[in-house]
Amino acid sequence: MTVATRIWAVHLAVLALLLAGGFLLPAYHQTNVAKVMVLATYAMGYNIAFGYTGLLSLGHALFFGAGLYGAGMLVQHAGVGAGPAALAGIVAGGLAAAVVGLLALRTQGVAFMIVTLMFAQAGYLTILYNTAWTRGDEGIVIAREARVLMGFDLSADLPRYFVGLGLFAAGLVLKLWLVRSPTGRVMVALRENEERSRMLGYDPYARKLAALVISGLYAGAAGAAYGLLFGYVGASLASTQYSILPLLWVLLGGAGTVLGPLVGALLMFYLIDYSSAFTTASLLVVGAALVLLVLFAPKGILGTLRDRWLKWLP
Amino acid sequence: MTSRLIGKSQSRRSVLTGMAAGAGALALPSFFPGYTHAQSSEPIRLGFQLHRTGIGASYGRWYERTATAALKVLNEAGGINGRPVEIIFEDDGTDPARGAEVFGKLATQSNCDLVFGALFSHVVIGTAPRAAELKVPYLVCSEGHHVASGMLNRWTLQPGITDVKSQVQGMAPWVAGNLGKKVTMIFPDFAFGHDHRDYFTAAIAAQGGEVIAQIAIPPTETSFTRYFPQIPAETEVIYHVMVGPAVLTFVKELGEFYGSGARPQLFGFIDSLEAVDIASPGLEFLEGSHFWEGHPRVKQADASEHEVFYRAAVGVDDNGASVTDPADVATYAHMFSTWETLFVIKAGMEAAGYQGPADRQKLVEAIEAMTEFAESREHPQGAKTFNGKTHQAFGLQSITQVQGGKLIRVHQTSLEDGYYPDEVDYTSQSF
Numbered sequence: 158m159t160v161a162t163r164i165w166a167v168h169l170a171v172l173a174l175l176l177a178g179g180f181l182l183p184a185y186h187q188t189n190v191a192k193v194m195v196l197a198t199y200a201m202g203y204n205i206a207f208g209y210t211g212l213l214s215l216g217h218a219l220f221f222g223a224g225l226y227g228a229g230m231l232v233q234h235a236g237v238g239a240g241p242a243a244l245a246g247i248v249a250g251g252l253a254a255a256v257v258g259l260l261a262l263r264t265q266g267v268a269f270m271i272v273t274l275m276f277a278q279a280g281y282l283t284i285l286y287n288t289a290w291t292r293g294d295e296g297i298v299i300a301r302e303a304r305v306l307m308g309f310d311l312s313a314d315l316p317r318y319f320v321g322l323g324l325f326a327a328g329l330v331l332k333l334w335l336v337r338s339p340t341g342r343v344m345v346a347l348r349e350n351e352e353r354s355r356m357l358g359y360d361p362y363a364r365k366l367a368a369l370v371i372s373g374l375y376a377g378a379a380g381a382a383y384g385l386l387f388g389y390v391g392a393s394l395a396s397t398q399y400s401i402l403p404l405l406w407v408l409l410g411g412a413g414t415v416l417g418p419l420v421g422a423l424l425m426f427y428l429i430d431y432s433s434a435f436t437t438a439s440l441l442v443v444g445a446a447l448v449l450l451v452l453f454a455p456k457g458i459l460g461t462l463r464d465r466w467l468k469w470l471p
Numbered sequence: 472m473t474s475r476l477i478g479k480s481q482s483r484r485s486v487l488t489g490m491a492a493g494a495g496a497l498a499l500p501s502f503f504p505g506y507t508h509a510q511s512s513e514p515i516r517l518g519f520q521l522h523r524t525g526i527g528a529s530y531g532r533w534y535e536r537t538a539t540a541a542l543k544v545l546n547e548a549g550g551i552n553g554r555p556v557e558i559i560f561e562d563d564g565t566d567p568a569r570g571a572e573v574f575g576k577l578a579t580q581s582n583c584d585l586v587f588g589a590l591f592s593h594v595v596i597g598t599a600p601r602a603a604e605l606k607v608p609y610l611v612c613s614e615g616h617h618v619a620s621g622m623l624n625r626w627t628l629q630p631g632i633t634d635v636k637s638q639v640q641g642m643a644p645w646v647a648g649n650l651g652k653k654v655t656m657i658f659p660d661f662a663f664g665h666d667h668r669d670y671f672t673a674a675i676a677a678q679g680g681e682v683i684a685q686i687a688i689p690p691t692e693t694s695f696t697r698y699f700p701q702i703p704a705e706t707e708v709i710y711h712v713m714v715g716p717a718v719l720t721f722v723k724e725l726g727e728f729y730g731s732g733a734r735p736q737l738f739g740f741i742d743s744l745e746a747v748d749i750a751s752p753g754l755e756f757l758e759g760s761h762f763w764e765g766h767p768r769v770k771q772a773d774a775s776e777h778e779v780f781y782r783a784a785v786g787v788d789d790n791g792a793s794v795t796d797p798a799d800v801a802t803y804a805h806m807f808s809t810w811e812t813l814f815v816i817k818a819g820m821e822a823a824g825y826q827g828p829a830d831r832q833k834l835v836e837a838i839e840a841m842t843e844f845a846e847s848r849e850h851p852q853g854a855k856t857f858n859g860k861t862h863q864a865f866g867l868q869s870i871t872q873v874q875g876g877k878l879i880r881v882h883q884t885s886l887e888d889g890y891y892p893d894e895v896d897y898t899s900q901s902f
Binding site: 183184185188189192282285286288292293294295296297298299301312313314387388389391392393394430433437439 | 592661
């Protein structure tokens with residue numbers, strides 16, 4: 158079996174498992190996994206910027222929020238259908254990333270983190286203050302009758318699961334193609350040594366901007382899907398927490414791995430879900446897990462597997 | 472954290488009876504599903520979406536205690552339809568995303584018949600779509616206007632507490648008539664504050680008064696001194712609804728701003744100081760000021776026997792703190808809603824002849840058919856009316872004044888003070 162075949166086989170097997178989950182999982186876990194797939198799509202986008210290109214952003218909540226509100230507001234205030242609203246959300250995420258990137262990519266490292274964080278905070282406060290449109294911290298409900306995509310009722314468990322899976326699968330395949338393409342290799346080169354990439358003739362600013370915009374498109378798609386699938390658009394989903402969460406999912410699953418974001422998002426979701434049944438300090442449990450990770454598997458779960466056994470894992 | 476409360480332990484006889492009934496039911500062909508279900512002695516399982524952690528934790532702690540006390544009273548009186556009742560508490564972290572997940576967990580994993588208890592508006596709004604998807608009744612204790620505004624759905628009801636629009640409207644005549652007509656509002660610059668801004672501005676205008684300045688405080692603010700010079704000199708009343716940990720700083724700095732000189736009258740919603748001792752250092756400036764309280768935390772001289780019973784059952788002393796820890800001040804103005812909601816559930820289930828999840832729709836319809844709740848042990852906060860079309864209860868509101876460090880009632884509104892035209896008819900919506 159060639160490496161390429163092996164890579165595609167593993168990723169398609171994961172998608173097949175998720176497909177089977179749609180039929181086998183009990184209702185509660187079906188909804189959870191649908192949500193995890195949407196959030197993992199967001200994390201995959203984050204991974205393109207952070208894991209592959211080395212852009213440690215704390216502003217991705219703005220891109221996720223742009224998709225969430227871009228779709229949600231159109232449905233709520235303009236009566237736009239779910240399909241066009243989702244497309245608008247994707248564009249909004251990419252556009253927000255382009256605007257932020259144009260300015261923030263003039264900085265690097267810690268300064269980039271701070272500038273992106275400031276943009277995201279400005280976006281969050283904009284949502285919070287404009288209650289006439291957004292209902293601020295309370296958020297808005299997307300009417301059930303508006304949550305219909307190509308005849309599928311997105312408020313029903315099974316269609317929601319498969320739309321979530323479709324989004325995740327599209328994101329996964331695109332990402333797999335991207336990171337194995339020449340463009341993806343330039344992204345990794347930028348992460349490893351920006352100056353050397355520049356000397357080889359690549360324009361780091363343009364390449365990083367492109368990576369950030371792709372990342373923003375993923376975030377926008379996930380945000381739009383979240384609003385349409387789960388019927389709620391709220392400011393808390395655009396808060397700083399939602400900039401940090403994809404970072405943690407990616408770190409847990411393995412930065413610079415294609416499947417890492419899914420593994421990280423799934424593990425952290427259920428870590429919180431199960432630990433909250435026993436203790437109010439569920440976030441402490443998450444914190445302890447992250448400390449253990451840093452100590453024993455600093456490259457995340459799949460990153461460590463790749464280092465030790467699965468050298469071929471993208 | 473999940474916790475479970477069962478009011479009645481089952482005796483060996485009832486277990487054997489239940490087993491026999493269960494075996495019989497299995498042996499019978501399913502011609503009489505209603506009959507076989509009616510014989511169930513299984514507990515009715517109620518899910519409680521609890522703000523045990525997060526920003527609502529101080530409320531959550533008391534909501535849990537109040538619901539637990541109500542459950543004990545309810546089960547000692549025979550439960551619901553002769554069946555014991557169980558409450559399963561699940562922490563939602565006061566987070567809307569987690570709230571919806573917890574709702575699903577309670578409804579589909581813990582097999583609860585319904586879910587109730589949520590207070591914070593963003594959690595309620597984030598969860599309500601899930602209630603409609605699962606077709607599980609969701610009885611909220613939120614006081615937000617989101618239910619009566621028509622924003623939510625037929626499965627979401629608020630029968631245990633008045634909404635903020637009605638509260639504000641009910642207060643305005645007394646404020647205009649007794650404190651002054653030129654009002655400056657100071658409020659947090661997000662939806663909660665904006666609701667107060669919009670509702671009170673309209674309500675005071677209807678009384679011939681006027682809001683002469685609206686000072687919105689950004690939610691990230693930790694010091695307020697620079698905002699106070701914006702208060703117009705001709706202000707007769709300052710209406711304040713600051714919330715969150717900075718509220719003590721807000722009051723302290725307001726006191727420093729006015730010093731010992733003349734100051735406008737102060738009127739605030741107790742939301743600012745729920746679970747906070749009004750006699751705390753730094754709050755001396757509030758002496759003589761007025762508050763809205765849904766349910767006065769200090770036992771009033773004319774407290775009804777029902778109020779006395781409720782206070783004792785929950786474990787609150789005459790000052791509004793825990794009987795076991797005087798520093799543990801209750802969220803008294805709001806927490807009655809969990810008690811009263813539980814008894815509305817009981818009345819609704821009994822009216823609907825509720826046997827199990829198949830009767831959830833009947834339960835909603837039974838609650839929609841309710842019109843009045845008389846003051847009683849079940850409704851110790853006072854008499855209420857319930858509007859089945861808007862799914863909203865309307866109750867009496869109290870205005871209390873800080874006198875010697877205690878909140879003493881100086882006015883109680885009438886039910887009519889809080890009425891406003893219907894904004895939705897949920898009964899015309901499908902399930």
